Amino acid sequence: MFSNSNYIDSVDHAFIFIVAISFILLVFITGLMIYFVIKYSRKNNPKAENIHGNLKLEIFWTVVPVFLVMGMFYFGWVGYADLQNPPPESMKVKVVGQMWKWYFDYENGVRTDTLFVPINKPVKVEVTSIDVNHSFFVPAFRFKKDAIPNRINTAWFKPEELGSFDVACAEYCGLKHAYMYTEVVVMTEADFLAKMESELAKKNIPAPTEVKTDK
């Protein structure tokens, strides 16, 4: 499995683990149901038998699922725990959502509407919004963080493949919610530095908008 970011593997593995167990159980339950319906149809079994229950069976199908779901929890948690702690050497980018576009502020003062990041470098995003709730979603990275006004949500990721990947808004935000797409462009470090250089040279960036205080 190729990998676009550091989360892909842990998310996909947890997903496959849960889907596999669920699929086996679903096939088992459905198969058993169909088998019983045929075997004990009124035609094949005109006289039913009253069975009130079986304590051992009840304990069995309570305890076993508990272990299964705790396993699922563990896989999910392991993949997530990482998201909390950006490595100290991370590049910081402020991600700001507004109706209905994104902009990205880098530490050197550059502001772009497309997120440029160097490959294999951890990127710490500080996600916020200046109007209503949005959510910064990069499906290819299996990564999402809500953008909420007056609140900075941090998370990080490490892109591991060159290319452009879609950024979507995943929290409903009104009229053009479906069009709030941009891209994250993963570049070689040299390309990235050159890009920053040219952006800095342009410097035709509007002054940063303050967090709106009016309604």
Place this chain on the structure above:
Amino acid sequence: MSSDSSHNVSYLDYKGRWKGKITSWIFSTDHKKIGVLYLFSMLILFSIGVLFGFLMRLELIAPGKTIMEPQMYNSIFTLHGIIMIFMFIIPGLPAIFGNFFLPLLIGAKDVAFPRLNLLSWWLFMFGSLLAILSVFLPGGPVDTGWTFYVPYSVRSTTNVFPALIAAFILGFSSILTGLNFITTIHRMRVQGMTWFRMPLFVWSLYATSWIQILATPIIGITLLLVVMERAFNIGIFDPSLGGDPVLFQHLFWIYSHPAVYVMIIPAMGIISEIIPVFARRTIFGYKFIAFSSIAIALMGSLVWAHHMFTVGMSPTAMIIFSVLTFLVAIPSAIKVFNWVATLYKGSIQLDPPMLYALGFIFLFSIGGFTGLIQGALSVNIHIHDTSFIVAHFHYVMFGGTGFGIFAALHYWFPKMFAKSYNMKTAKFSFWTLFFGFNVLYFPMFVMGWLGMPRRYYDYLPEYHIYHFISTIGSWIVVIALVAMFANFIVALRKKEKFTEENPWGGETLEWKTSTPPPLENFDIEPVVDSHPYEYKMNEPDQDLLKEEGTK
């Protein structure tokens, strides 16, 4: 009310002091008539909800604009959610079948507070009409999503205000119904009806009613706070006034997650009624099914923040809510295992109610398993707010509760209206619905996993095929629903009365009174001396409904 003249009179014919045909219905305090009132008002609302869903799917059949503008689309998905959730799925089973059958199932003459019961229906109608009215008021239909997330709901210029008030009023209807049911179950069981002789549908209503009483006030207060926020700028939720929008989400889900269990638990109760009857044997693990309803109600009140895993909570909160989310799956699993075990060594007949019940088990299982997928933190971060979620909750709410409601309708329809429906049409509509349902919702799992966010008016070309298949599925579902309702309407218009007391061979008390039931339910008060599904292993007298299908 217990005058001599009321004896032996069918509840359908009794008019009391009301002379008119309509007034004798809308002012009746008879729990059965109120149940029927709810049935018809909710089926109308459900049809409107289906229409909105159908239009949404039609818009999404191809990328770009198909039939409507984005603003219209946003209003339509909002109204689809508000109608389906607040006016159909949450109150549906308790209000329709709980009202009609709870007193019958426990051998009571009515609910504890019949007038309060009528008031609940009036409140329900008032709230629903206000919500419908808000569509036509200047300002335009509400476009915030049924979740009313702040700050958008504070800023939107559409008719958020009437929609919030409508939801607030509907909440009161739920609270009063819950209060009524709890009192009825505690105080009005017939002699011999001990707690562990109650039918499982009654247990499920009991669990549900407690959630309605305890959780609904929270949403009521929260929605009022949003109203005040909009009207007076007080700054509780709106960040531009120093408020906290995440607080709104907590308060909203503290109610709305338990509400999910208000939707599903009674449906589980219905399934627990139907399976023993059509397997002709007692239920497997009665107490485990009964207590799992209570366990779901308790644990389900502690998992709300799993709707908010991307909102930026502390790791501790994340762990706790994820663990609890996984654990709440256990009582549901226990129920599924017990239902399947109830088929073992039964004598199974696949009549329409049973088909819906078995369909429920399959679709609800898929809904439950995909719930586990979302409970895993790392996976949730990816699929949160994508169409994967939309598919999941439709499998639970429509495949689960919806199929539960249809199961109940096919099961109890002959008893309620003394009319029999065509079995072949009923089976046809079941299989069509079952097939169409999967075509409609399964592709949403796939595209959600691939990154298709929800509540999108438009989408990238790579998702086209899934949207296309899904829209085709919506047409099949509509065909099935039309066939089902047409079948019932034809049955209602039949001249021929169906008076068989116990067509399915059920053991619970509603089958031990005449069809349709008399005004105060039982001419002779029933005696209860055993568990609800103690089949004495005798064949039912006659299967009249079966003959009906072969005509």
